[in-house]
Amino acid sequence: MLAGAAAIFALVMVLLALPFLRRGKDAPEARGIKVWIIGLGLAFPMAVLAALLAYGLTVGERLLPRAEDGAIRVEAEGRQSGWTFRYADQPGRSTSGVLHIPAGRPVDVDITTGDVIHSFWVPRLAGKLDAIPGYVNTLRIEADAPGDYAGVSAEFSGIGYAGLTFTVTAHDEAGWQAFLGDDPQ
Amino acid sequence: MNALQRHRRLTTIWASDPGLRGWFTTVNHTDLGRMFLMASFFFFIVAGILAMLIRAQLATPHSAFAGPEIYNQIFTMHGVIMMFLFAIPTFEGLVVYLLPKILGTRDLAFPRLTAYGFWCYIFGGTMMLVSMLLGIAPDGGWFMYPPLTGPLYSPGINTDFWLIGITFVEISAIAAAVEITVSILKYRAPGMSLDKMPIFAWYALVTALMILTGFPPLILGSVLLEVERAFGFPFFQADLGGDSLLWQHLFWLFGHPEVYIIFLPAAGVISTVLPVMCRTTLLGYGWIVAAAVALAFLSFGLWVHHMFTTGIPHMGLAFFSAASTLVAVPTGVQIFAWIGTMWRGRPELRMPMLHLLGFFVTFVIGGLTGVMVAVVPFDWQAHDTAFITAHLHYVLFGGFVFPVLAGLYYWMPHVTGRKRFFRLGEFAFGMIFVGFHVTFLAMHWVGLLGQRRRIPTYAPEDGWTAVNLISSVGSFVMAIGIAMVLIDVILNVVTAVRGTRNPWGAGTLEWAMIQPAPAYNFASLPHVTERDPLYGTPDMALRLARGEGYLGEPRRDWRETVTVDIASGRPDFHVIYPANTRLPIVMSAVTGLFFLSLLLKAYWITPFAMAGVAVLAWRWVWSLGRKEDIGPQAIGQDITVPHAAQVARAPGWWGSVFLLTANATFFGSLLFGFAFLWTVAPGWPPTEWLPASLWELGLGLLGAALAPAAMHGASRALRRGGRPRLGLALAFGGTGMLAVSVGAMMLHTPPPVEHAYNATLFVLGGYAMFHVTLGALMIGFLAARVRRGYASAARQSEFPIVTLWIDYLAAVGALALLAGHLPGLLA
Amino acid sequence: MRDVIRILIAPLVWLAAFSAVYGLHGLICGHGITGTALGLPLPRLLLLAAYALAILLQLALLAALYHPRVSATEGFTRFVSRATGWAGLVAAVWTLLPVAVTSYCG
The missing domain is CATH 1.20.210.10 (Cytochrome c oxidase-like, subunit I domain)
Known part of the structure; x- marks a missing residue:
């Protein structure tokens, strides 16, 4: 996308520079309209944009959570004071500031808020999704490898906004079982 | 000359007041x-x-x-x-x-x-x-x-x-x-x-x-x-x-x-x-x-x-x-x-x-x-x-x-x-x-x-x-x-040093005048025949200054201009502008008082500020009136056009059309909000609907039908040289019926702080009530005009304007009432 | 004023249709409408019908703008109104295309 944008930008810049070099001859308006308006103004962007839109919709469609593939379900609740996470596989268990997930498996995060609007964002795992009062929004994330992934709140939420961060810890299979086996205190 | x-x-004729006063x-x-x-x-x-x-x-x-x-x-x-x-x-x-x-x-x-x-x-x-x-x-x-x-x-x-x-x-x-x-x-x-x-x-x-x-x-x-x-x-x-x-x-x-x-x-x-x-x-x-x-x-x-x-x-x-x-x-x-x-x-x-x-x-x-x-x-x-x-x-x-x-x-x-x-x-x-x-x-x-x-x-x-x-x-x-x-x-x-006129060699009319621009812009108005008039007529500025265009001869102390037909640009009415006045700054100060009272939660001031705005607005419009007919006016080039006060679609009518467009968008957004909450928001339906009343709804709809019909009647009567009073009285009665019906709806709405449904309904009612009050004021204004001799078959342009507002008020009043009563009736 | 309306009408109708289809989509997902008809899921069918209607409306408008009795008399307004007419049609086809290709309540 970046390369395409750069190419288009370069094209426009060249077209912009040329008239300063070639001393213009008053071409008939009809020809100018055909070249500049119909060709470059209408046909060219429409072709590029149609391709881009098709690409965007396809990718967007692929990122949607699907009910059938047996993903792990967790719950993330945002508050101005921090994020709390709960686990469907272990009812009653909750963690603050750290979300534990298994690596290599799809996880659906049900995002809610306890006060104002927040946004759940782990840049390396997925795009962001808002936590909105009265709604449960579900985001599909998947960590390829075990490790810690930084997450942040990405919707301005007042005074403590800058510090509203959390970590996603992805465990390998053994670690995940160990986490589930811990005493839910 | x-x-x-x-x-x-x-x-x-056109200059602002001298000194500091002129700024205001x-x-x-x-x-x-x-x-x-x-x-x-x-x-x-x-x-x-x-x-x-x-x-x-x-x-x-x-x-x-x-x-x-x-x-x-x-x-x-x-x-x-x-x-x-x-x-x-x-x-x-x-x-x-x-x-x-x-x-x-x-x-x-x-x-x-x-x-x-x-x-x-x-x-x-x-x-x-x-x-x-x-x-x-x-x-x-x-x-x-x-x-x-x-x-x-x-x-x-x-x-x-x-x-x-x-x-x-x-x-x-x-x-x-x-x-x-x-x-x-x-x-x-x-x-x-x-x-x-x-x-x-x-x-x-x-x-x-x-x-x-x-x-x-x-x-x-x-x-x-x-x-x-x-x-x-x-x-x-x-x-x-x-x-x-x-x-x-x-x-x-x-x-x-x-x-x-x-x-x-x-x-x-x-x-x-x-x-x-x-x-x-x-x-x-x-x-x-x-x-x-x-x-x-x-x-x-x-x-x-x-x-x-x-x-x-x-x-x-x-x-x-x-x-x-x-x-x-x-x-x-x-x-x-x-x-x-x-x-x-x-x-x-x-x-x-x-x-x-x-x-x-x-x-x-x-x-x-x-x-x-x-x-x-x-x-x-x-x-x-x-x-x-x-x-x-x-x-x-x-x-x-x-x-x-x-x-x-x-x-x-x-x-x-x-x-x-x-x-x-x-x-x-x-x-x-x-x-x-x-x-x-x-x-x-x-x-x-x-x-x-x-x-x-x-x-x-x-x-x-x-x-x-x-x-x-x-x-x-x-x-x-x-x-x-x-x-x-x-x-x-x-x-810097004084420059020449039209230094860029542009073709548009703003360069066909003295620079800096005089208060009146053009000594006489140009007749335009092309998109870049100065390319075809390079000496346009000179010709206009010599009075070769329209309205080249200043008359009385009138700030005059002409309007044109929208599509063709043919001159259609003669307009006399109002002159310097403190009214705008005073009115915006009082408007500011209204907002300030809300900001500081000094709600006892709010009604006074609103009344102040209403009084000033009344004066604002009143001062445009004339007690005698202005006949058709010669604008030069052997063209004579009617004065704007004598036509059905005066500038004020056009202004009202576009203000009402904005107003209708506001009302439409409110209805959208109502529908949005209804279909999307969690926590619906509410525990109780407005208790529907066919009697109240009927009264309101009757008023909404009567008021515009009577206003159109009054308008027609005036245009034909007759007496518009009966029509105005009936229109006033119609707005009264709407007021009663809307007031009843607001009274019967369950407490607005308990649910967004109640709150939205209350705001819908308030919106309708505001317009009913405005409509009643406008009808009262026309009645005062007729009484004081400011209206005649020729000086009729204010009637179509009020008619437009009454049409609008009837429509939004009826819609607000239907939005309030229908759910209860259907449930 | 009529000339101004000729210029504005097609995109205005597009805007109304676009908002209406978005509203219909919200209604379908908000109320969990399900079922099938004519071999298609009912939500998809409803949305496709609305899509077709929006395009038909634009086609009708465009035809009217080319019809000698409705179109503007003056060359410039005729041109601009037909251009915005085409814009309305393209916008209807382009912006509502998702009803045919994406999943509706996911």
Whole structure:
């Protein structure tokens, strides 16, 4: 996308520079309209944009959570004071500031808020999704490898906004079982 | 009468009051346009200083420059001032100054309204400045999402300043939009048919229509949120049937068109200045008009792309993603039409052209990143990061500030009558251009590295330190450039040598007058036969000064002009403008008192302020009346036209049409909000509906049928020389029936603080009640007119205006009643 | 005024249709409408019908703008109104295309 944008930008810049070099001859308006308006103004962007839109919709469609593939379900609740996470596989268990997930498996995060609007964002795992009062929004994330992934709140939420961060810890299979086996205190 | 005598005579008629007093009583568009522009540039500097504070804060990690309490106010006010107190007023100022001149007439349609709008802007802007100086400025971000800005999480007065101050300022935008629309459609030089209109006027027309339909959703949102904050009506509280997403819809329903409301006037400047800089005419005039119209409409179908991360189903997002890509097409048409124009002509690197090149480079980049964020998956990452901040600055600075600077240098000789002497401008442009790109290219980069927007500080380990420092350095270079432009302008205004008329060799009519412009613009009005009249008639200025056009002979102390038929440009009515008056500033002060009473929660003052506005408005309209008929007026060239007071579609009628368009959009947004909460919000249906009553509903609908029918009858009776009194009395009775019915509905509505349904119904009732009161006042006004002998079969133009308002009131009254009673009846 | 309306009508109708289809989509997802008809899921069918209607409306408008009795008499308005007519049609086809290709309530 970046390369395409750069190419288009370069094209426009060249077209912009040329008239300063070639001393213009008053071409008939009809020809100018055909070249500049119909060709470059209408046909060219429409072709590029149609391709881009098709690409965007396809990718967007692929990122949607699907009910059938047996993903792990967790719950993330945002508050101005921090994020709390709960686990469907272990009812009653909750963690603050750290979300534990298994690596290599799809996880659906049900995002809610306890006060104002927040946004759940782990840049390396997925795009962001808002936590909105009265709604449960579900985001599909998947960590390829075990490790810690930084997450942040990405919707301005007042005074403590800058510090509203959390970590996603992805465990390998053994670690995940160990986490589930811990005493839910 | 020779040219000099004519000039002196017209100047005595049109001049503003001398001295300081003139500043407060002027209704002249040249004065007010300059005042608008000065004020808006002042706010630009203020917001620019705030931007410098932001960059100072972010230049280093762990910055201790400002704590989050202050920092949140700084970035909020930066956005708010730039958007509402700089960008829109700059458009208003430019258009107020330029439009009558470029259209070949003497003033805008409603001179006192221009002044009223200006003072509302000044008072509202002052309110915002005061909040900042006291350290209690809005701090919820410029788009103010509840519930963060709701009563629970922002109990302070900060948010109220935003909601009330900005709504006050919006009055000036709506006033200007009504005025601009009517002026462009009706107040043009004779002969200027739609296809001969300068392209700038087309852009201004499209922008004005967009303001009329784009701002009402924001005003509605502000009203609802303020009512929630002040009285606890839960419009945006999920647990009581409200929905915070409603705010986002209303806000962005305004907010996206707003971007194009800012861009289109700038595009108008480009389309005007660029061909002159290239010694040619614009390529594809008709195409550009069509593209501007298409752009305007498409921009209303983009608002949800600000809400891609709110969890709306993918198909919903896809609609807006598709529309957001499509909007690039009409933009592309305009860009390439401009480049094609350059290829046709011989571009010269004069001062305005430099800024136009700055526009091309910057705006194209902004457009390309805009297309990127229109792609949903990309936006899921980029949303709410510094990438977005950078993108929007490319669009707004590129698409607005550069063209405005081009316009500034282009029209400066027109305002001052001087030739640019000091050559600071070129250097300033270089600083601004380089500074801007360094600042915001760096900001794109740091956004892609994951820096969120609106964070007051960051840690060294984030790895953003160097990029942020570069960005801050760039911003200071840019600030120095802006300061140099300011110095350049001041130096050239104060000390430069007198210039020649029409220094750029332009073809549009604003150059066919003395510079600086005289108060009356044209000593006689031109007859237009082509799009660039000065190319065909280079001595136009001289001929007009000699009185060879229309209305060349000043009569009595009349400020005269003619209006034209919308499509053909044939002269149709004769208009006498009101003269200097203090009424606008007094009325906007009283309007300010109304808003202030709400802000300070001194509700006992509110009814007095409202009554004050009503009394002043009554005087305002009353003073236009005449006790004797004005016959048809000769306007020169052997043409005689009727006076505007004698026609069914007077300027006031057109103004009402467009004000009601905005009003209907407001009401439509309210109905949309009702339907949205009903279908989407959690916590519905409410526990109880309004107890429906066929009797109350019937009475109201009967009133809604009676009032307009009787008004039409009264109007007809007057036109035929009969007595309108019976019709007026019946119409008054009809509004009374509506009042009773609506009042009963509001009384029977369950407590509004308990559920959003009750609250919405109550607001619907309040809206209808307000219009019923207004309608009753208007009918009373007509009755007083008839009684005092101000109305006759010839002086009939006020009747159709009131009829229009009564039609509207009947429609909204009936709809409000149906929305209230139907659910109960069906349940 | 009639000329101004000729210029504005097609994009205005597009805007109304666009908002209406978005509203219909919200209604379908908000109320969990299900079932099938004619071999298609009912929501998809409803949305496709609305899509077709929106396009038909635009085609009708465009035809009217080319019809000698309705179209503007003056060359310039005729051109601009037809151009915005085409813009309305393209916008209807382009922006509502997702009803045919994306999943509706996911």
